[in-house]
Amino acid sequence: MLGDWVKTYYRVGELIDERYLIKAPQMVLDTKPVLAPQVPEEFPSYILPYLKLFPYRWHVPQVYGYVPSPDDRLDMTIWLLEYGTVPISSGEPQPDLVPPLTQLWSEATAMRQLYWLWQIAHLWQPFQQRRVVSSLLDPTLLRVNGATVQILELALDRDETASLSLKQLGQVWSNWIPESSSEIKNFLTRLCENLESEKITHPDQLLKILDGALQHCAASQQRTYHLYTCTDTGTMREHNEDACYPPSGTTLTHDEQENTLAIVCDGIGGQEGGEIASQLAIKSLQADVAQMFKNRSKWNQSDLIQTLSQSIGQANDVISRRNDVEKRQERRRMGTTLVMGLAHQHQMYIGHVGDSRVYRITPQGCHQITVDDDLASREVRLGYLIYRDAIQYPNAGALVQALGMSSAASLNPTVQRYILDEDCVFLFCSDGLSDYDRVEQYWDTEILPILKGEKNVTEVGQRLIDLANQKNGHDNSTIALFYCQVQNAINPISPLTYEGVTEQPSDDVTTLETYENEQDAAAASEFPTEPSFTVRPRVTSPTPLSTPSTTPTVTVSPPKSSLLTPLLIGLGVLTASLAGFYLWRTSVSTVAVDPIPTLSSTSVLPLEALTLGQVFKTTTEITLQSATTTNNVQVTASIPLPPNSIVKVIEPSSENNIVKLEVCSPNELQSLQGTIAVNGLQNVLVSSTPDEQSQCSMTSTPPSPSPTSTN
Secondary structure (H helix, E strand, O other), X not given: OOOHHXXXXXXXXXXXXXXXXXXXXXXXXXXXXXOOOOOOOOOOOOOHHHHHOHHHOOOOOEEEEEEOOOOOOOOOOEEEEEEEOOOEEOOEEOOOOOOEHHHHHHHOOHXXXXXXXXXXXXXXXXXXXXXXXXXHHOHHHEEEEOOEEEEOOOXXXXXXXOOOOHHHHHHHHHOOHHXXXXXXXXXXXXXXXXXXXXXXXXXXXXXXXXXXXXXHHHHHEEEEXXXXXXXXXXXXXXXXXXXXXXXXXXXXXXXXXXOEEEEEEEEEOOOOOHHHHHHHHHHHHHHHHHHHHHOHHHOOHHHHHHHHHHHHHHHHHHHHHHHHHOOOOHHHOOEEEEEXXXXXXXXXXXXXXXXXXXXXXXXXXXXXXXXXXXXXXXXXXXXXXXXXXXXXXXXXXOEOOOEOOXXXXXXXXXXXXXXXXXXXXXXXXXXXXXXHHHHHHHHHHHHHHHHXXXXXHHHHHHHHHHHHHHHHOOOOEEEEEEEEEEEEOOOOOOOOOOOOOOOOOOOOXXXXXXXXXXXXXXXXXXXXXXXXXXXXXXXXXXXXXXXXXXXXXXXXXXXXXXOOOOOEEEEEEOEEEOOOOOOOOOOOOOOOOOOOOEEOOOOOXXXXXXXXXXXXXXXXXXXXXXXXXXXXXXXXXXXXXOOOOXXXXXXXXXXXXXXXXXXXXXXXXXXXXXXXXXXXXXXXEEEEEOOOOOOOOOOOOOOOOOOOOOO
């Protein structure tokens, strides 16, 4: 077993690298979660597939960090993997966090067994492209977290000459036939025979067969969908650029014969455009889906995915044409993010563009099932950085695409589908709620009660908006809470028969892999062959990520990862093995800036990110708010900075938590001086120098690396 030497060198209760406490074999607890884990200058080839398969992190563990070998002569490197949220039962972590699929196979229903096979087939093509398809042929690596198949670790396809095919997959599956559900035993026997005889040669053929089987078995269940939507301006904004469908405050209940649609949009472009863009997107998408409903008898999985993707493209072009007509350029172009869900029979179709998110909550855990369209995620998918390192950089949250910024020809929406075989909740939300990991922090106390029958979607939805305002409040907040309730039908289903597929897969079939390949190609064309910033420990002001030149960059001020995030971490040697625990981690806020640093009214300036000589330029009028306390009396003040002001750090943070800024602007400014608060916690001394020829000059040269202080 890979990693056996760890058991020899370390015992339960001991620390690895004076940091990682061994809680059980192959299970560690990070005792210093405030500190960034170590990462190497370059990733070895066997780690790169974890990064490149980042869009499949629901199934594939992600790299958390590593512990370098204590002896250069010995290859004893330890890689740490994280597996998402911790499965819980009665509020307590389960000792066997991700059990082997084969261990639970005989206990699963026919629907669940087919769904597990469907997920494996779904992963075949991306795993084959990354040369790790061997992972799907090793039963010891196939684990399950409730209905979800999770890979324990990735196994590289070692033999360059041997071509692994679905034939080997059929051989593996045939071993599970004796303990299969009686409803699908004959079906699975025929399916494995056709795989082994190579009558099925393409994963799309296999998926089509499994989709037909799932459709048959879905008749053994009845589904009811409960939906609640709400949007709120927030405590710090005067204008709401978010929008949702159905309209805010709607609560409805549908059965599976009624196609239920939910949309959340987060407008971009300020008061003059963001609200318009989000409303245009919803109007366009709602009309397209309503037209689709009229022809739903003709739907199949591939057609519906293509149709939804085309509808997203059409919504994009509606906004883009409006921008063109109004002659909006660059940052004046309005746009919007998008997450949408369409419940159709036993499936949920998810569409996504931007950094609004969808989470899936089950009794076993909470998983983010969308990947933000931002620079941090793109750097991970290109194999340059691990995600936890990428999000620490200043413009990591800058969007790489949103609806309306350019024509649909350059848009790569993600459309995927999920099988609904158990009670679950889908949360669609804007970043007003998801920032600072509020969903990961509160899902078990606030959303899980829906699945326990203790609260309804309306109560929980209103509570989530309250949490967004109380814990975040910096932005508009919008949610669509989608509860899928699954019950067994009264009449049993007939045994499943194998019909097979004779035609070859069409080249026009559009799958998630197609979208990911297109995004990878776009990323490769827009990014240099080297990382756009250097892989190194966190620094106070790291080199910015490169921004695509073809699309305006949208910056997001709050960090995506912050406080109290429950995670799983695995421990292994060369490749990682199973582990898990609750991890609480605090990260530092970052300044959202472009390669040419600018500040807007939504920018956040954490004290520790400000370094000597750092220069910023305001793009809009900014009022710096003070919140200082003297003799238990809070003193407030404000210092306005007009557009195009230039701000330079002339004295970094000292022991008294004071930073001195110099304001240099070509505008007519009176002398400004005062004390302001950064994030309402720490002080900055601001002075003004109206001379535009002063020493305050724009520069993109990063400061020298230095350790980052954290709270």
